[in-house]
Every structure is written in structure tokens, then in C-alpha cells.
Amino acid sequence: MSPGDHETRARAAKDVRSWSIADLGSLLDRENIRHAYVMYENGEVRLSHKALAPIGAFFELSHDFAKHEAVFFGREEGIETVFTAFVHDTRRGLAQGGLRLWPYESVADLLSDGLRLSQGMTRKNALAGLHWGGGKGIIPLPPSARTAEEYKQSEFAEERRRLFEAYGRFVASLDGVYYTAEDMGTGTADMNVLLGQNRFTTCIAADRGGSGNPSAHTAWGVLRAMQAAWLHMRGTEDLGGVRVAVQGAGNVGAPLIEYLHRLGAKLIIGEFAPNIREDMRARYPDAEVLEDHNTIFDVDAQVFAPCARGNVLNADTIPRLKAKLVCGAANNQLGEPHDAERLQERGIVYVPDYLCNRMGITNCADEWAGYLEEDVQLAAERVYPDTLRVLRHARALRISTAEAADRLADIAAAELHPVIGHRGRRILDHLVRSGWSAGTTQKRTPRLAFVPAAHEPRIHRQAERAGAFSGNGPAVAAMPLSTAARPHLGMFLSPLLMDVEARSRGNAARRVIGLDHGGAALQYAVRESLPYDVNEITRADFVLACHDRHAAHDAAIRHQLGQTGIGFDPKAWLDPMSAETSEVVARLYYRLADSGRIRPGEYGGYRCPECATVLAASEVVDSDDGERCERCQSPVEQQISEQVFLDLGREARELTAAIEGGAVSFGDTKARKDVLAQLRDLKPICISRQSWWGNELPGRPDEVLSPWFSLAALAVEAAGWPREAAPEPMATVFVDSSFLARWVVPSQLIALATYGRPAFSHIEVHGAVQIVERDNEDEHPEERFDEDRYQYRTVLRKMSPRLGNVVEPASLVQRFGADSLRLWYLLSLRANDRTAVVLTESHAREARHAIARLNASLSSLLAPGTAPRETQPADDALIAKIGALGDEALAAYTRHRFDIAAKRFVEAIDQLAAYARSIERDPASGSGRDTAVRLVPVMARAFSPLCPFILTRFEAEVVQALRDRGRGEG
8 A cells, every 4th residue: 555545544544533423423414324334354344435434444543443344333313422333253143242321522432442342242252152243332422411320310211212212223223233232321221122122132121031230140250250360370269368459339349349248358449439439338347448449559459350441451550550460340451452461561460351251241142042040150150260261371372361361262253153154244245235324125136046045055965966076087185174173264275176176077086185183283272172271181081072173173174065065075085083094094104114114213302381292393483482382372392302203215215206207296396396305305204292182103102193194194095005005196186385295295205105106196286375354563652543553554364263363164155155155266366376375355256246147147048938039140259259268268277277267257257247238238139048058058068167056057947948948958
């Protein structure tokens, strides 16, 4: 982006800081806007109205804008304020978060608060194990009242009722993407009013089927977190005699004070309201009740519990604290993220607010599912082990507790809801399509011959039953898919390319695809999910948990491969942890040991204390504060230990000769050079691990083989060994560049050592899948506003569960169909670039629009009842043009240039769409249906490998059209 563009964006964002709430309302009125949105996906911000451009700029430069899926604005006649709903992340479930009624001095304050609070709700729900996403509603206090408390008075009763009825209609219009609840400035009575206008309201009165005020449960959750943290720090959870300073004696602070009093804690209470202070003195005569509540930061306390407003832990207050533990119920306690490091530097243990104050939303979630108070009590007890898990995670990684909680929460938030998937995104798509921002009702869409959600699964099942994916020709392989995490877009490119290759061969190819058991990565993922330390459970239970995680991810991967149209033979599915493959692994080990290639030796390398195993050099990464484990990011230790090594020096020379002689080929010269360099420097490889999970290391109990050894065994098993003494190499393998050295080369060497032939003849290397993300480059001091402090930019990032940025293919298949997803992948390929495959939003839209145009055009041309017409020159010209494009695509398949084939497909669709439009304008200009009947087989022959579902469906339409005309099945 040019400097001028940045300056324009910064000026627009700064303008928002000067807007009052009334200014925003006037803007919406002036532009006649009743509904508006700002949406974000894959690095791009989308606005419903150009008038919102300054708000879009504000979000782009805001540190608080964290890939929020949508922010909604509403306005209603006769209401003197605006409505907002912030939807942060709906992967784990529909957005849920309380409705805040509060005075805001500026629109910037409103937006920043909503962004922070909604992201906090995503993390709170995820860390609590709830299947909700994160959202927040905010109504700026109307100008008729000065404070939220004043607005509760009887003189405002009618105005307040009308306000909440109007907001209820606003929530109803969002079709359930956001569920609301009570929050600061709102209460159960307000929720009852909202419920009269929509069915997306929780925290309603008990006599209406709700749960009422959750404050007591929230206070109990805070107490249990405080006890867990004290155990972590002092080895005991007993708070008797511990000096605890509680800031705020309101809805949550008051019951927390009561619980602490019963446990014998020495209480110091800070409260703003004089009447509440007097009540506290009367009820707790032994407590110290501060006259000036602001002095609570200076008292001699061991624990500080903020239970009032947020932003109380900042550069001014943190140096004043004498406490060694901060644990309280207030939301957004940190003034800015860096304050977590400030606390850590002072040796203060901080329990993140959304970890311990989550019982309000837990209450609402239970209410939504049918309220059971014992469920809520049990959920409050879960705060205790979850707090221990976060604190131990922070200690192991040597990071702040806030960062540890964020990491664990972001990983959990990236998981799709087990029943409804990413339904929130589908609702957002529907709101856009239905004209929500224009205030219109849903538009009726024309009936199409092909509806992805209805037809794609059926087509895939029919192909499986017909044996389409169990060819007996040359084998085509893809790198194994890891069960360390749920499936995501980054995993599916290799299998997709394999599928396109197999289909382009006429489905004669034998397909080889399987699982990587995840090794240390899966083991660490299980450790992260355990409520207690791994040493507190037995080895057998931990291994069982790993097996359960592996099996669940195996099932999810198989299911999503089918949804994406990637064919595989379930009977030939390769699983390194299956009994059959485990037997092959052991047999391979003994074969290599008998030949003298395996021997013990000293290993001077690295050990990860968190993964509890030795690491290969490739599993260690440099960071600003030393070397860390690639998988869990824990600091590593150097050590010398006794390990098991595999010496493949002779095979390295044989593979070098095969590559130089052309027996093993590569799709690009860089991969070839990299492999030759690896072989030239190859040393004996350590194959032992001291993990609890993996294929057993023969003869060494309590140890397992390195995952790459198991994967190499999987490769030789797929080639045909030991069923065949010397199987033929697999024809082609598609692999991520990072797996070239980790999997392909070891598989080639072990195959040579085992039966004298390489595992693969031709190796096609592609880049790692990356997505576009927004990232603000910090160039200025913290004291400045975000638009002065940050330079807006977009960056490329790999999908990683650790980063919480994964997107499951299933979510996109549900939204747009598998053909659109497949075409998006293929359009994103770049010639001669093996470093990255960038899934940009522009390519996504190009793919979606292309499939939509193909669907609409063929549906129109093949519509029943169309009378036959004479062939026109335009008909033959169209078939010739698309036939030529198809020939180019067929030639591209043989060179593995699937990107070229995809581009030719889009060009063919453009030609077809132009023809369909001309027929609409002048039916006599072409034969229409007859041309489509002739054209579909031409397109299917050339482009079905790319997008099999829609073309298969229209082939069936053509057959039906021929039957209708009495011309046979054709």
C-alpha cells in the first residue's frame, strides 16, 4: 500500500475518534441507513455502505480488531441512540455475549470496547468448553439520561421498554448469528423485554424458563480459580488468613467477599458507592473497608481481586500493587496486552479474567439447553483445573499467563461446532444475499439444476459405490494427513492434487493416501487438553486419550475428504497406528536391523521437557529467547543420551545416482537440488523417541519409534511391500515442501534398503498453504492512538492450530460447495513457486462466481420445455472455443500444471455465460438447449478432474434431455 493510501486511511480512522454517538446516528439518518455491517474474511474488510468507510479504516488500524467476522449497526425511528452487535468468531458456535448499556463519549470508545469484549467472549466460551462463539451487544446510553443507573429510574420506564423492544427487533433481524444476555447496565427485566421480540435471548427470569442472575455462580468460579492459583504458587489452596483486597462489592464482588469471609481470609474492600461501603462495614466488622476506593492498589494485600470496571491493571497501577496474585471478576482488566508482561516482570501471577469469570455465560449456555442448576455448579468446579492448566502452560513455555490462556483458547475456538459446523458464517452469507443492509426481505432465488448441499454428497456416494476410487493402475500418492489436529485447509492441497491427477488419468490410477499419527504434536495436543498435569494420570490413560484423539481426527479427515470430492479407497486407507501397519513397522525395523543398518549410539542433541522426548534438529526452532520445540514452543535442553540410529549412507549414494540418471524425477529443479544436498550431507538418523505415544520401538520398552520412521513404513506398505518382494515405485507423489526432507527422502532411502527400489518415481513439490491475514506493524510509541501508531499491512501465515487461524474445508463446503473450494485451491497455485500457495479472497470469489455462472448458464439452457432450434454459427463457434480450451487443459494435466487447467476452465465458463446471455436476449441467435447438450460432454471430459460434482450433475441432465427427446441415452 502506498504512503498516500495509508495517510488517507489514518485520517479517516482519526475522524471516527471525533464522532459522538449522535454524529454516528446523524450519519445513518442522513444516508437513510437502518441496517449496516462491516465484515471481514481472509484479509479483506467488506462494507455494506460506502458511508462506513471511516469505520472500516478505524477497524483496519485498530489493535483491537482481531479478525472479527462482522460488526452490525442498527437504527430505528423514534429511538435516540444506535444499536450494535459485535460478532468475533463463530467457528465453535453461534456468537453469544451480553448486552451492555453504557454511556460512551465517542464512537471510537464504543467500537474499541465492543471489539475487545466480543473477542474476550470467544476466548471465554472456548476455554470453558462451551460450544458458543464470541459476541457482544452494545447500546450507547440515550442522551435523555446521564448514567446507566439513572436510566433505571421509573421516569424512564416507558422509554427503556421501547428501547429494548427495538433492540430485540434488531437482534431478531440477525437470524440467530448473535445471542444476547445481560451485562453491565442491563438486567433480567430487560432480557424479558428482548425475549418478547426474538428467540435469541438468554439470562431471562426463572419464571420464563431462564436461570436468573448468575452472579453467585460467577463469584464461586472466581474463588475456585483463586484457590487453584494459590495452590500453584504456595502448594496449598487454603486461603485462611490470606490478605485479599476486593475491588467492587457489587453483583459478583459481594458474594465473592462472603465466600472469602467463610474461608477465613483477611478482607480489604474498596467500593465506590457510600451506601454499599456502609453495608460492608456492618456485615464484615473485621474487614478493612477503604474510604477512598482508589487506594486499593496501594494496600498490603497478598491477593488483589478486581470485581468492578475494566482497565484497572495498567502502567500506572501495576507498579503500586503489593499483591503476588491477581484474580477477579471484572472484564478487560488489562489496559493493554503488554500489561500482562508488566505483571509477570514484577513476579505477580495473573489469572486472566475470562478464565475465572465465565460462569455468567456458562449459566446462559446451560439455560439455552434447558436449565439444570447442578450443571452450572459442576461447570464452576471446572474453573479450578482449567486455571491450573493455564498457569502450568505459562510456566512451561515461559510466557505470561494471559498469553498462555489466549493460546489455549484460540486453539479451542478454531474447532468447528460438532453439530452445526460454521453455521455463523453461513448466516452472515445469507444476511448479505438477502439484502439485510438494504432493509429488504429475502429474495427468491431461481430454481437451479445443481444445489451443492443437496447433490454433492449423493454424487460422491454413487462414485464410491461404482468403485471409481479403487483403480489398479499406476499409484498416485499424497503426503499423509496429520491427526495431531482437526483437519484444515492447509492439509488438503496434496490430496486434492492427487485426486485431480487420478481423475485426469481416467480414474485408473491407484490412490495412496493415509494418516500421520501426529507423533509428539498429537501427544502435546492431548497434554494441553488435560485438566491436570500429565504426571497425575497413568501412562495407560494418557495413551488411551491419544488413541481417542487420533481416532476422532481420522474420522473427521475421512469425512471431509469425501465432502471435498477427494476420492480414496477406504479399504486401502493407510493408518500408521492400525494393527496391520504396526506389524509392517516392526517387520521393517527387524529387516533393517538384521542388515546392520540399525545400531545404538550417543546422541548429542536436544530434549523437550514438555514433550518429554529427544528432538531431531529439524524439530528445534530459534526464537528471540533461545531455542524452542517446534511443536509445543517450550524451551529445549541440550543433552547427550543413548539412542537408536539408522545408517542409510549406502542408499543415499544409490538414490543420488537414480536422481542424476533420471530414474527419479522432480517437478522443479530446486526440489531436486535440495534433495541432492540432503543426500550429500546425510548422517545416521536418530529413530528413537522417549514418548508415550507412537509405534513401539522393538526391544526397548517405554520407547517409541520416530514418527518419520512409521511414515516411511507406510510408504513402503503402500508400494506393496511385504506382499510383493520388490514392488514397482509409485508413479507420482504430491508433497508439501516441508515434507520433502521429512518424509519423501527417508521413504525413498528405506525402500531402497528394503527391496532395492525407490518408493516414488516422480516427485511434485508444492508450497505450504497460506492465508492472508491483517497485521498492524507497530512503528510508534504506545502512548499514541492506533491510527498514528500502526502501519496497516497484510501478511501471509500458514494455518496452524497453535495460531488459532485454521479453517476446516467442511465449513467452506457447507457455504459454497466442494467444486468452488477445489477451484479456489487450484486458481491459487502459482507456476514455479514451491514456497507458498496463497488462498486469497479474490481467488475465492473468482471460484465461487465461476461455479455460480456455470450453474446458472447450464440451468437456463437445459431448462425443460425449451423448443428445439436450428443450429447457428454461434453454436458451433462456442463449442469450438470451449473445445480448444479443454484441449489446453488436458495438455496441462500431463505437465501437472493444474493452475493452467483451472484458468482455462474459468475462461470456458465465461464463454458459456456470454452465450447464455445472448440466448436470453435473442432466443433465435442459437440453438440453446441442443448446444448445451453437445457442450456438456466436452466440458466434462476436460474439466471434470477439477470440479467433478457440477459437471457430473449436468451430464445426468443431458442424458435426461436426450431421453426426453426420444434420441436414446447418448
